[in-house]
Amino acid sequence: MPRDLSFPYLEVMDVRLNNPEIQAKIDRWVTETGRGPDELIEDAVAGYFEELSQTQVMLNSRYDDLKNDRVKPVSGDEVIAHFREKSASRRSPPGSTRRTSRKK
Numbered sequence: 001m002p003r004d005l006s007f008p009y010l011e012v013m014d015v016r017l018n019n020p021e022i023q024a025k026i027d028r029w030v031t032e033t034g035r036g037p038d039e040l041i042e043d044a045v046a047g048y049f050e051e052l053s054q055t056q057v058m059l060n061s062r063y064d065d066l067k068n069d070r071v072k073p074v075s076g077d078e079v080i081a082h083f084r085e086k087s088a089s090r091r092s093p094p095g096s097t098r099r100t101s102r103k104k
Contacts, residue, residue: 015041
């Protein structure tokens, strides 16, 4: 089977897994898919780095938005208060006008 030359360094890579649970998952995927373990690991590593790259682009974009005042930062206390209120309103019976008080 021809190798993917976009990852030539994997040609000589020998992966040893110390976690038996991960090894069992790989073995199960090999059995279920009929693909070799080297191919599965290459796909997993490529996917990981693709996702990492997308995350970096997204974080850089959000940082630029903050830096250029296109968005305003929200304090951790405000986020916590928002989610506490949201959670309390979900626990309230329908039609209830119960309001939560915020600790200061």
